Amino acid sequence: MKKSEKKALQIAACKIRIGAVTAVYSAKSGHPGGALSAAEIFAYLYFKEMKIDPNNPKDESRDRFVLSKGHTCPGLYAALALKGYFPFEELKTFRHIGSRLQGHPDMTKTPGVDMSTGSLGQGVSAACGMALAGKLDKKLYRVYSLLGDGEIDEGQVWEAAMFAAHHKLDNLCLIIDNNGLQIDGPVEEVAGPGPIDEKFKAFGFDVQKIDGHDFDAIESAFCHAKTVKGKPSVIIAKTVKGKGVSYMENQVGWHGKAPNDEQYKIAMDELHKSLTELEAE
């Protein structure tokens, strides 16, 4: 990846973090931890990988994205706003009465949201349906779905995984945001979903494990996924929950909590400092 391109993506990821934290702060509720851990993935998908047009969000030939871990929509909304689907200022209406930005993604309200999600495990099945429709219609679009590593406790994820492999959905690429934490604690202590890679291999997926904050690794993984034929792909992205805001990093308590005024100021100072450094380089 060119240095300038990587810089642009890093800036996008930082702005997504700023947007996500601003949204959660404005709502006085929401889920910052998993939005921050996936910021690089959102940035790469919306600013490099996916064939999409904010001026034509329903284009039938577009790539699709399903946020199966719907609670981390502050990250998705920030990416969509940054891409031009709606004004960045609108993030401040997140979770407010009358807002287009619901607490979990609503495809009927928010431009650019391809599927309503929030009840864990369900988005990935819808992504399978979209990928299958592409196969039936011989269309070339790809379907991406981001899941949490806690979310894969849900049995439906594995029903969907079996389905995707059986139908050879090589136009489907799942990404697991492997930040290691869920509401009740570390994923390995709560319900033990591991080994995640071996499980997906056994279910017939092409499996890659990467550092989910490293754009070179992210690019390489998505490029490889596009070359896989006859089976679906999964990218297991090792990430840090709460990444980018010092006091949120690796803290389970920041799964679903809004910062207070003082905490918000600290977060904004840190993120804007990162942004200034990136832009100055």
Add this chain to the structure above:
Amino acid sequence: MAEMVKKATRESYGLTLVELGETNPDIVVLDADLSEATKTKFFKEKFPERFIDCGIAESNMIGVAAGLATCGKIPFATSFAMFAAGRAFEQVRNSVGYPHLNVKIVGSHAGISVGEDGATHQCLEDIALMRSIPGMVVLNPSDHYEMCAAVKAAAAYKGPVYLRLGRLAVESFNNSDDYHFEIGKGITLRDGKDVTIIATGLMVSRALEAVKELEKEGIDARLINIHTIKPIDRNIIVKAAKETGKIITVEEHNVIGGLGDAVCSVLCEECPVPVVKIGINDEFGHSGPAAALLDDYGLCAPHIVEVTKKALGKK
């Protein structure tokens, strides 16, 4: 007049899917390893590329159907009512109902008439579950001709629909040339002034028998077929209440949350009259031959006659 046929509505469903598949390339059919029983096998044989067997994984099936619908397909996601409406309720609610996607949820083998399989497979709650989802149309056709019309209407309607199929063969009675199916419009099968019997699904044919028996005994009963439980035909119900003063509802479903409750909620707002609900009285089913079970639970003409006479103060 169309010919009288004796068919289970699940068979009528399977045959109509094939007919629709011929002209509409967007129709896709999903099943969960029950295509032989639900009769989606007819579609599978004719259009294998548009038939998706999801295996015994109903939750995923509903989600896949939702995803297909976002891409312009018209999916008919089919399983036994217990699993399509019951097991996958939350998937239907959140992945289909909430985004108001154009998915048809089809629950076969509904009610007690599943028979020998017993309580675990006898779904008596599907109507209650499905009508509680905002924007969901709930259809429960009564015979072959009505099912054929309902499947076509469901395909033409843009939005989520729950369609209830029965296992048992039933003699057709919606044969007349002026038969007309419209979502949300009840059908008066027989006019009458003494009392109104409102029935749905398989129970309509049994209520027809009951009305004939009542006529012999000098009771002029009106019979209304409610094939659409939601949106319910308020006008036909209120008119019947005003003109006959007493209502009997008959359904192969728990009396909690089904047709009877839907009728009562209309009447208590618009025209309160006495209503007697015939159905499964808040209990589970059990194993046995289907026809005998229906009799055992009072879902039969003699019991409808008895309840109606009692409601009219006659022995």
